[in-house]
Each structure stands twice: as C-alpha cells, then as structure tokens.
Amino acid sequence: MQSFLQLVSLFEERFSKELPFPAQPENLYEPCRYFLSLGGKRIRPVLCLMGNELFGDIHEDAFHAAKAVELFHNFTLIHDDIMDKAPLRRGNQTVHERNGLTAGILCGDVMNIFAYDELAKVASHLPLLMRVFNKTAMEVCEGQQLDMDFEARNDVSLEEYIHMISLKTSVLLACSLKMGALIGGSTEGNADKLYRFGKNMGLAFQLQDDYLDAFGTTEKVGKQTGGDILANKKTFLLIKALENGNAEQKEKINVLLAAQPEDKVAQMLQLFRDTKADVACRAAVQHYSDLAFESLEDVAVLNKRKEPLRELANYLLQREN
C-alpha cells in the first residue's frame, strides 16, 4: 500500500506523460495542455487509486478511472471560471482570460469528452462505472447551478447550502473512491460506505475552508484570508450568523453586506463570534468528519489497509492525529 504522496507522484507521472490531446487544432488542444499543466492536488484521482488499493494491487482500470475524474474535474473548473468571471486559477490565467471565451467553452467541452474516452478504456464493469460517473457528473452541474442561483438570493437556508456544496464538491470525491473500489472488486455495500466516507469528508473539508477563509492565519491557509467576507459570499458562517443573530445583529450584518468599510472583515468576524456562527461551523466540521470516519470504520477490509485513507483525510482536515 502506498502513501498519499507516493500515489500523487505515481498518478502525476502517468497523467502528464500520457496526456491524450493531439497536436491539432492547436487553438483547441494547447489550452487543454496549458490548464492541466497548472497542476492541482490531484486528490480525486488519488482517492480513486486508494479506493482501488483497499482491495488489492492497483488495477490498470483504476488509472483509467482516475484520469477520467481528473479530466472531468478540470473541465468543470474551466467552465466554472467563465461563470465566475475568474481571471486567475492557481495563480495563473484562466483559459477564457488567456485564450478567449470560445476557447474556454470548447476546451472544457472537449476535455469532458476525453474524460469519457478515458473511462471507456476500462476493461470491466463499464456500464456500472458509467452509471456512477454520470449520476455524479449531473450532480456537479446541478451544484454549480445552485451556487449561481444562491448568488441572487438572500434567503438561502443552511440545509440548502449544505446540499449545494455536497453536489458541487463532495460527490465527485465520493464517486472517485467508489469507482476505485468497484474496479477492485468491492461489494456495492462496501463501495457505498466508501462513498459516504468521501462525501462527508468533502463536506467537512468545504466547511473547514469556509472557517479558515475567515478565521485562519494567512501562513496556515496559504492565501489572504477574509476574501469570502469581502466578496459577500454566502458561506456557512454568514448563513448561520443571520440565522442565529438577534434583530440588531442581523441589521448590522445587512448594513455591512451593503457597504465596504475599511474594517469590514474585522467587523464581520466579530459578528460571526457574537452569534456563535464560528462555534457552529467548527462543530459542523467535527460532525461531518466524525460521520466520515465512522463510514470508513464500517468498510469490511483489514483495518491496516485503511491507513492511507485516514492519512489523507487527516491531511485534508488539518487534524493533528
């Protein structure tokens, strides 16, 4: 069994060596190669490989599925960047910013097709894997639509928010694990437990991200904090503060949302603390994290084989143990 970092470099080497894009048309495939060269943590493909290695040596089919989820994930990033009007991704120009809207749309489209082409190379279980993958792919689109819808709404409930981030982020992590497990010969029962592990881990990770963007230190988070507050982003913290706050606190929040005072971040953080939204957010991270580890415990394989998955979850959730 291999550690998270070993699997990252194993995947990265094959992925970059075996990129499927032809040379022509240059304006279509060069931006695809560019975007994939920007890297990323490769968490989804590694989850697929780990889900597979839980049941034995890594099967060649797991590499196909791992590449498919990574290509699909990057396709969604390219299109999300257009919808979010984002100029930068991983510190570099986004595709639509660098090559124009047409390239952004088409390069995403063709990368999605290459994801399916990679998946179609699996030698066994193709119909089953397609069902799992397609359901997830639809959900990711639905999550992105809900995210866009929520931008225009002021009455998003916590339940709706959790549902949205679950679709937008968590299900693809869960699907990656499940596909790896199914390729490894897992029963559907064990594969579904791994799916729940991945989904709850994804939720915990996203909520932690909300928390750290507000309360983390720049050194620890690796980016300027307070960005979500400045962008009026509807995070767990903001929704919970509006839910918990008394009339005066709600009013203060709404005034802050409508303005950009110099100390907006500091004022909002104080309101998050006053309404105990910070405590609720940490509790939610703990809740989904607990659910994730419970599901992992239930997977019927030798405890020792689960070590890399625990290691990865602890790394993502910045837990010390």
Add this chain to the structure above:
Amino acid sequence: MQSFLQLVSLFEERFSKELPFPAQPENLYEPCRYFLSLGGKRIRPVLCLMGNELFGDIHEDAFHAAKAVELFHNFTLIHDDIMDKAPLRRGNQTVHERNGLTAGILCGDVMNIFAYDELAKVASHLPLLMRVFNKTAMEVCEGQQLDMDFEARNDVSLEEYIHMISLKTSVLLACSLKMGALIGGSTEGNADKLYRFGKNMGLAFQLQDDYLDAFGTTEKVGKQTGGDILANKKTFLLIKALENGNAEQKEKINVLLAAQPEDKVAQMLQLFRDTKADVACRAAVQHYSDLAFESLEDVAVLNKRKEPLRELANYLLQREN
C-alpha cells in the same frame, strides 16, 4: 421497414415523452427542456434508426443511441450559439440569450452528460459504441474550433474548408448510421461503408446549403438568401471564387468584402458566376453525392432495404429521383 417520416414521428414521440431531465434545479433543466422543444429535423437519430433497421427490426438499443446523438447534437448547438453570438435558433431565442451565459454553458454541459447517460443504457457493444461516439464527439469540437479559426483567416483553402465542414457537420451523421448498424449486428466493414455514405451525404448537403444560400429562391430555401454573402462567410463559393478569379476579379471580391453596398449580394453573385464558382459548387455537390450513393450500393444487404436511406438522401439533397 419504415419511411423517413414514419421514423421521425416514431422517434419524436418517444424522445419528447421520455425526456430525462428532472424538475430541479429549475434554472438548469427548464432551459434544456425549452431548447429541445424547439424541434429540429431529427435527422441524426433517424439515421441511427435507419442504420439499425437495415439489418432487422429496430432494437431498443438503437433508440438509446439515437437519443444520445440527438442530445449531443443539441448540446453542441447551445454552445455554438454562444460562440457565434446568435440570438435566434429555429426562430426562437437561443438559451444564452433567453437565460444568460451561465445557463447556456451549464445547460449544454449537462445535456452532453445526459447524452452519455443515454448511450450507457445500451445492453450490448457499449465499449465499441463509446469508441465510435467519442471519436466523433472530439471531431465535432475540432470542427467548431476550425470554423472559429477560419473566421480570422483570409487564406483558407478549399481542402481546409472541406475538412472543417466534414468534422463540424458530416461525421455525426456518419456516426449515427454506424452506431445503428453496429447495434443491428452489422460487420465493421458494412458499418464503415454506411459511415462513408453518411459522411459524403453530409458534405454534399453542406455544400448544397452554401449554394442555395447564394443562388436559391427564398420560397425553396425557406429563408432569406444572400445571408452568407452579407456576413462575409467563408463558404465554398467565396473560397473558390478567390481561387479561380483573375487579379481584377479577386480585387473586386476583396473590395466587396470590405464594404456593404446596397447591391452587395447581386455583385457577389455575378462574381461567383464569372469565376465559375457556382459551377464548381454544383459539381462538388454532385461529386460527394455520387460518392455517398456508391458507398450505399456497396453495403451488403438486400437492395430493397436501402430504400429509406435513399429516400432520405434524395430528400436532403433535393434531388428529384
């Protein structure tokens, strides 16, 4: 065996009854339903059914493949309309015009995923069908990219133009036939002959479209003619006229391209005639049409079974016989 019109209504009924989109999120799936309700000739799915019926009764799998190609085709139209900044499609608002850029992108993305989900329902030959479909899907994206590239170029050769329209339009017609045939138990040899029939028929159809947009009558074509000329579109006629013309004729064409005189269409038509681009275009339609019918002759099934395909080709190519 069923006629073209019988198969259109057979497909249309099932397609509209069995639309796969769920109710929510409304902003994602309502535009999908809207766009598909605008209709279209349903030529691709009917070609798939015809390719299948050539070898026996229509198999349930052929309906899945037929729906898949129609969903895929509509996905590409939705995204093409964004790239072309088109406000109208079939006389109605395009998705991005009606629901915004985000809806246009996401609704296309999810429709593509539903196309794959439909294809994955086939009970047999899934890996083979996926290979055929994926190759075509990539080519369609490549064709669209080349079309965009050509807009910015003034040195597009006829060969490049034919290659572009082949990718953008013809290969999906060819792929539809081939998938239907493979589902029907066709040998790869016969399926490839049908593929060539579809590809050459598609080329003939597209070149005829170029011709009719310039020289057709409004009654016969069903739309205002001369649109390509007014939009300076690089069609077979324009490329051929620049290739055939003497220095004076080329100069006249370039002057016309740079201006919008009231009689631009009439002047350009005269130049197409003077340079014999019109004759060359008709000859090219005939050439690809002949190639198509030759390939159809070579398919090893009873001649009588090919009648619906001949009928459809004659209808598309507006031939009298």
